[in-house]
Amino acid sequence: MLTRILKQKELFIMLLPGLLFFLIFHYSPMLGLVIAFKDYNPVQGFLGSEWVGLKYFKQMFSYTEFWQVLRNTLIIGGYKIVIGSPISLILALMFNELRISILKRSLQSLIYLPHFFSWVILGGMLIQVLSPGSGIINEVLKASGLETIYFLADSFWFRPTLIASTIWKEMGWGTIIYLAALSGIDPQLYEASHIDGAGKWKQTIFITIPMLIPIFVIIMILRLGSVLGMDSFEQVLVLLTPVVYDVGNIIDNYVYKQGLLNGNFSYSAAVSVFKAVVAFILVYSTNLLSRKLTDSSLW
Template sequence: MINEPQLHGSKTEELIVEAGEALRRRKPSRMVRIGDHVKREWQLYLMLLPTILWLLIFLYKPMYGLQIAFKDYSIFRGVAGSPWIGLEHFQTLFGNDQFLRAIKNTVIISFYSLIFGFPMPIILALMFNEVLHQTFKKTAQTIVYLPHFISSVIIAGIVITAFSPSAGIVNTVLEWFGGESIYFLTRPEWFRPIFVGTGIWQEAGFQSIVYLAAIAGVSPTLYESAVVDGASRWQMMWKITLPSILPTIIIMLIIRIGNMLEVSFEMIILLYQPATYETADVVNTFIYRQGIQGGQYDLAAAAGLFNAVVAFVLVMTANTISKRYSRTSLW
């Protein structure tokens, strides 16, 4: 207020006003100041209130509920009333072959998705960049982005239909080439290739958008001077485009590693069956079966806590590394 230029009033008046402001600024306690501020800006707080309440009720209250991971939870006693039992659930979990198998499967499936899934969108973006025919490019992009918007239930339905032993196209083709029909979805050794392949098929196109945006930011002068030097398109792709988008690639890689544990378990729930649990069951599907289907809430919550803490550490580490590397952190 006092720093604003005043259009009216004498010097004396200004001094009085200033003195009053100064007094008012010094006198009131912190609480009173906040009170005044809220009184003036109450509308802003009213706008914020629903969101904050929602977060407290639907996301922070469950965090309080996580304590059942250390309790012998019973529905009748509730979260607060159930007795503490320390780390018993964690001991049970780490002695449970199914849980250990779920951890192993989570790591393996994430690893495959990373190795095979990460390069695909980069390759696609580089390929799109080399297309000169605009209509072809636009049409192809429209089509490869599409699977991203289709629900996992439908994708699973398509996979189940296509791999079906009686009518599926995959087995039909296999038989053309003299192979024998395989009931793919009951075979543990086929689960991971099918799951990882489906994920790549669904997301690679859409994920290429980020890299296309990075490529669009590469300075045209680099290409112009390369053309003058007689570089081929292949050389320009390797020597200019790829190095220019390397920072984006590295940041995406860090994000990806940070989200390692986020295997799309919705899709696994749709595609797996007891016959393939051996290779398909991940931590989140284990939690779903034990907790929501089996009613062992406390044990499943302990598994979930373990998962969330590891994921949190991964994300935070990823952010720190990316901060150091690029000086622009992810958030």
């Protein structure tokens, strides 16, 4: 191992900043999760605070608000995965069949672009576009004789707005992996099927999609780890209003409010531990099921 490192030391030196970043900002903070089992006091610190065992976990499961937040998180995260993943796959298939190079690159750039903007910027844009008073969507509805829709202040519309805006932001980025997988499919398979009389539709059904299933499964497994809202915090923080709090609040925002705003550090740590354990169980069980059913797995 040491010999290999010395031979490829330039590559390992390039890798070092990334490893240090993850160690410092992702792994070392995990040591603080011990406060979930303590009555944490900032003055006494980690070592001086009293051990309370599962007190805050019992407290968490007894709160109605926690179960409501968990339900919101699963619904919003689940729909994002179920709807968003197939859309990225369909877009990749469409781009793969597009032969006009300039048009293909232009469309890809337009669809990829939202991914690179933060939710602070996109949230401001959505607030303006969906405004009930002057937003372009409601102006069109009014001109068509329809009623104004309060997208960000109506319990019925808030969740669909979150889901649709996330899909719009990330669908282009999700196509990149599928396009890479499509470029790796052996062209001889298509040539042989063409000789046998298969058209584009049959080639897609019997060659392209089966070859993409392993990649699709792996992406689904990875995305299940974020079903509890790890990629929705900024979005909900920007768009959530008290009017739709009951249907829009998710676990990450709940932890933020309880920990940083209310100072319930131990309780918020307990919720974070619960979220991490559930995410691990989801990823592990899905990976196991995928291995048995499709012979495709992450590990």
